[in-house]
Amino acid sequence: MRILHLPKWYPHRYDDQDGDFVARHVAAIAAGGGPAGEPLRMAVVFAAVARGPLPQLIDEEIDLNGPVPTWRYYYRAHLTGLGPLDRLLKLFLWLRCMGRGLRAVRRHWRGRRPDLVHAHIMLRPAVLAWWLRRRHGIPYLITEHWTLFLSLNDRRRGWLRGWLAGQLVRRADAFTPVSQDLRAALARLGGVGKRTVVIPNVVDTNLFHLPTMPVPRRGLLNVAAFNEQAKNLSGLLRTVARLRAAYPLLGGQLRVAGYGPAEKQVRQLAAELGLLADGTVTFLGKLTPAEVAAEMRRAACFVLFSNYENLPCVLIEAQASGLPAVATRVNGVPELLPDDGTRGLLVPPGDEAALAKAVVRVLENPAQFDSAALRRHAEAHFSIGAVGQQFRTLYKEVLLGTENIAR
Incomplete structure (x- = not known):
């Protein structure tokens, strides 16, 4: 053939x-x-x-x-x-x-x-x-x-x-x-x-996998193209600034991987919000797939605050890594994150208050998500x-x- x-x-x-x-x-x-x-x-x-x-x-x-x-x-x-x-x-x-x-x-x-x-x-x-x-x-x-x-x-x-x-x-x-x-x-x-x-x-489930050592997961992770129209990174940064003020001990630091045309604009907003000076937000730049996989094994929650999406590979990679997600209820995303909340939480697009509430819910109770079940679902379907x-x-x-x- x-x-x-x-x-x-x-x-x-x-x-x-x-x-x-x-x-x-x-x-x-x-x-x-x-x-x-x-x-x-x-x-x-x-x-x-x-x-x-x-x-x-x-x-x-x-x-x-x-x-x-x-x-x-x-x-x-x-x-x-x-x-x-x-x-x-x-x-x-x-x-x-x-x-x-x-x-x-x-x-x-x-x-x-x-x-x-x-x-x-x-x-x-x-x-x-x-x-x-x-x-x-x-x-x-x-x-x-x-x-x-x-x-x-x-x-x-x-x-x-x-x-x-x-x-x-x-x-x-x-x-x-x-x-x-x-x-x-x-x-x-x-x-x-x-x-x-x-x-x-x-998803390459050999590359994206559960942590090999039982170490505590901490912080938030976003991996996306720097495309403001689609990804709404500015809304995510404003939400993280709100979390930093309301929950300073929650461990809500955000690590952002990616590159694209809006990178300068997004970095400038992070600086204006004071998120860079105290290390609340770290920009990682363009990472290899292996580096992204390592970040997913360290994070406690994957966050994707897009205005529209199709079927984001990053959410599939997060599931293969046993990482729950908070993402917007747009287009194909609910096909990856069902309403039962077993793989993560959905919020309305553009609703920064709802995003903050969902992130807090994930970070305060990580045991509500079964990392092994997330992994099994990714292996069976993706x-x-x-x-x-x-x-x-x-x-x-x-x-x-x-x-x-x-x-």
Whole structure:
């Protein structure tokens, strides 16, 4: 079985964590081989705008040493200096990169085409997958993560992109949104697929695990991109300032890991609130996955005060680490934190008083959460083995269905 992966986002030379949730899906699929023990051959073709100077229009990186052969292409960001023309030319360069990649994969597979194309995140990869189906009869599958398709982003997304997304999902042989909420969002846009299966994000449960030594957990942890519109880090900082004043002995110090465009703004607010001078808040910067895992084994509570989300990998990682969470009741988050409070607490988005109350409740009574049960739930639903098997089973169903139609 030959599977071609076409991701919109994927780790690359400029940011090794960009689209890492897609790379985790690919790795999970590769980890178990094909159905009935048959070989599973996969390849990734990815193209993106260069974030630095290039000696020529297109640069290529080929990695054949890992478990999944990968072709990465980078093309110039600035071509003529004329915005509309550059956008058109960059689309042409993306298509040229992808064409080169498809030919390279076919040579690597000794002239064989893929049996299935797996597009990760619309629109461009899914359009290319649809074209390959029209041209060569290759079935395609779409996995979607993007919050752009949520209703609150209707204006930013625009009618045309929403309509096209719905059409691509309808024509796909299978559709795998990572949450029920995202499934409903695409259905609202007309994206009701032939086979729709919610397959969640994945966590490496070997990396994210319970503490090996019985040491007291202390403080709060947040891991997120510095994107104020989505993550509302300013609201979290104001809440921590309130906790510091009301509960000085509670151990409510906050450690923040991440990076992004709003980092300067967030750090400035923390300084203005006096949270840096006394060590109440510590900014950790960009951490490796292993460093994030270590932080999760030390913290007493994970906090995510987002205005909107999809199915946050960090909440899954927290569960694998036996770490309860306080998060906002938005989009796919309640699918991870049920109302029974066994895995954490939900608060309304933007409600800083409710956030403070929930954090105090977690910190004052940590024994209310069963770390081992959190861990077992993560292993059963989000581990590499569990998620990879769901994809491999779906691949088999798609290919068998295609053969039946052909007959």
